Amino acid sequence: MKMTVMNVRRHLIPAVAAAAALAGLSACSTDSAAAGGTGKFDVVASFYPMAFLAEQIGGDHVSVTSLTEPGQEPHDLEISAKQTAQLQESDAVLYLKNLQPSVDDAVNQSEIKTKIDASSLTELEKHGNEVGGHAAEHDDHANGELEGLDPHIWLDPVRYAQVAEGVGKAFEKADPDHAADYRARTAALVKKLDALNTEFETGLKNTDTKVFVTTHAAFGYLAERYGLTEEAINGLDPESEPSADRVKDLEKMAKADGVTTVFYETLVSDKTAKTIASDAGLKTDVLDPIEGITAKSRGKDYFAVQEANLKALQSALGAK
Numbered sequence: 482m483k484m485t486v487m488n489v490r491r492h493l494i495p496a497v498a499a500a501a502a503l504a505g506l507s508a509c510s511t512d513s514a515a516a517g518g519t520g521k522f523d524v525v526a527s528f529y530p531m532a533f534l535a536e537q538i539g540g541d542h543v544s545v546t547s548l549t550e551p552g553q554e555p556h557d558l559e560i561s562a563k564q565t566a567q568l569q570e571s572d573a574v575l576y577l578k579n580l581q582p583s584v585d586d587a588v589n590q591s592e593i594k595t596k597i598d599a600s601s602l603t604e605l606e607k608h609g610n611e612v613g614g615h616a617a618e619h620d621d622h623a624n625g626e627l628e629g630l631d632p633h634i635w636l637d638p639v640r641y642a643q644v645a646e647g648v649g650k651a652f653e654k655a656d657p658d659h660a661a662d663y664r665a666r667t668a669a670l671v672k673k674l675d676a677l678n679t680e681f682e683t684g685l686k687n688t689d690t691k692v693f694v695t696t697h698a699a700f701g702y703l704a705e706r707y708g709l710t711e712e713a714i715n716g717l718d719p720e721s722e723p724s725a726d727r728v729k730d731l732e733k734m735a736k737a738d739g740v741t742t743v744f745y746e747t748l749v750s751d752k753t754a755k756t757i758a759s760d761a762g763l764k765t766d767v768l769d770p771i772e773g774i775t776a777k778s779r780g781k782d783y784f785a786v787q788e789a790n791l792k793a794l795q796s797a798l799g800a801k
Contacts, residue, residue: 602647608701689799744768
């Protein structure tokens, strides 16, 4: 029986009430102009995985602006009045519904013609703090902290490819003059994602253990795709504090299942991971949910960081 999870943090502050506008906006991998009036197909993306798709598919035909600055925790985003105005002036918005409530509010209130919701382009599932084949053995751990659908679809290359195909079609429809280029670039991106999927399948096929521990329940789709089990200290909110019972359960599970490593991420504190690892005699390492690229990231783009994630998992799981 699957446990239901994912408690999306709900920021109810309206976009127009944000205290201060950001001084400037930057795309995730390029310093693009502010949305609107660039002479290109202007796309506002909610955060890095969406901006990366827009840039890869759009190429020189698009100008991409990310609402979430590099290094900013996307769950915490409260969109500013200036960003709301820029959203109105753009040609398209690409976002992931229910991940960033302030973005959802701004999109709903905007009159922008092309609204692309990535969550509608693939299938989302409900996930628990434990996700994967091993989770059924731990049904007595069921917790009600989290509810709703897991939004972390981009960490599964197969689902991310499905989203890419949908984005490509939306770009073709909204900017038909460049449809052929969008179609070709989408196909190239999907091919790269297919190759990445094969790398993960091959690289994680034979391992000493199938269980890994993370601070943030972001890797459920990845775990299910490759026959692993994710045990998350926290839920969707990477900064929430785990209960004492949850910590005890994790420490017992780690010993029983041969877990060697507690994974943390780059955009939030590693304090909880290091405390649990120290108490249980485990190592720590980074498993990046790729919600933003910074100087601390183990790579300059989605593919490079996913390669680093694969190596980290192989090391922690004892890949042969």
